[in-house]
Amino acid sequence: MALFEVSDLAVTLHTGSRARGRQVVPAVRSFSFSVDRGQTLAVVGESGSGKSASLLAATRLLGVHAEVTGSVRFADRDLLSLSPKALRHILGKDIGFVFQDPQSNLHPFKTVGRQIEEVFRVHRAATRRELRGRVEGLLDEVGIADPSHAYRAYPAQFSGGMRQRVMIAIAIALNPALIIADEPTTALDVSVQAGIIALLRRLQHDHGTAIVFVSHDLGVVAEIADDVVVVKDGSIVESGSRQDIFGTPREEYTRALLAASRLHSVDAVAPALPVADEAAPLLSVRGLAKSYRTRARGSRRTVLDGLDFTIGAGEVVGLVGESGSGKSTVGRIVAGLQYADSGEITLGGVAFPTGLGDGIPALPAQARRSVQMIFQDPYSSLHPRRTVRASLAAPLVAQRVTRTEIPARVDRAAADARVGPELLGRYPAELSGGQRQRVAIARALVLEPALIVADEPLSSLDVTTQAEILALVADLIRRRRTAFLFITHDLGVVSSIAQRVIVLGPDGVEETGSTAEVFGNPQSAYTRRLLDAVPRLDGARAS
Structure with missing residues (x-):
């Protein structure tokens, strides 16, 4: 008998309000799957396909606005009929959760x-x-x-x-006997990702733990899953063993997901993009240093020390490294959101102030318009009480763009980031993780900046949407010569979009150069370790 068995699960969401009108949205249509003790079932599909909704509904975590029908049995107990008190004894103790947005x-x-x-x-x-x-x-x-x-x-x-x-x-x-992991490795660098996969495997080996693994990363799924369920538009497209789904997929949708995943291999070739003018770079960073105060009185912890790099108009520079290496700190400093302790930072001829300040540096309005940032966590960076349209309009209002011009610019940025018009009236809580990230990308585009600092901009997106966004980035570079500092733990993404790459390690810059040279012939042991940890669709790490 299966440990966790879902039969004919259907979920209908009642959204909206009296003021805006209530809506009935079918989120899941007749889901059926099961997982045995010690086995891993992966649920894959695009954002908004119903992956997360099906698991939240099965464990009654969607709340009072969800209508759930069907059967959900855990250790031969019907979760949908348990009292709230009985359910609390199971959730957290016998069923553990790793949610998408920490x-x-x-x-x-x-x-x-x-x-x-x-x-x-x-x-x-x-x-x-x-x-x-x-x-x-x-x-x-x-x-x-x-x-x-x-x-x-x-x-x-x-x-x-x-x-x-x-x-x-x-x-x-x-x-717990069952772990439901909703995108558990999304925000992790490849080496930590490998460690988490090893940890989950050890739990299975030692305790017979079953895992339901929701993910858009098919490389990780190929490495950990025994069986795979492919989901689209609230329905199961196909299911089967990992070998069957990855080796001989029956459905065109599954083949499209696998093809999009191969685009993010570390062997991918970056698209042909305009050559940057190295003699007159858009952004110049020299001797960048940053430290933070620690709990010990008068003590500081050094995060960056002597970082140098440039970015030309229309150039994509990838910044990679493990969590805590200082990648996001570099991004915030370049975006003008944080002081550097020392060094020289020049964007479009405007020098950024440096010093041991804790606030936001004072920059001219033109410099503020010239650089925008896509934050790592789209949920916390979007105002929960603003609609998508209001969030996209806010930067234009702050820059005193005329009221008559704002709607057209919002619509243009939304279309560029593949944010459908039906989403513009929604609030962040009504969007999937991938949809929220696309809104964050649209907000960065709305001021038409010369440089975008993208801090893990694809981490919440499924592979097909990642491919669309990468194509969008390439198009922006060709049409507008928009430059990007692409901060990511996904070396495959860097390989497929960036002309140059900077590898940050615990002791500073490990190496820098063209992406093809660094990834093709890494000189640093640290870089080789990162590349070796990248998951492959054949279920093996790179070697």
């Missing part, structure tokens, strides 16, 4: 240690004396350095990848 699922004002402790407290699984040791052991198990320090830290002090690891620690705390 930022919105971690309490900003509670330390990481206290949040992990809550799992043990709610289910009375440890004494007060045992708690600290159990939590620090979990932090160490998911690869967070210095667990005693991390225990006292707050989520805002962690990178996106580290926050995701905290979510995984919460999910595995009580060794």
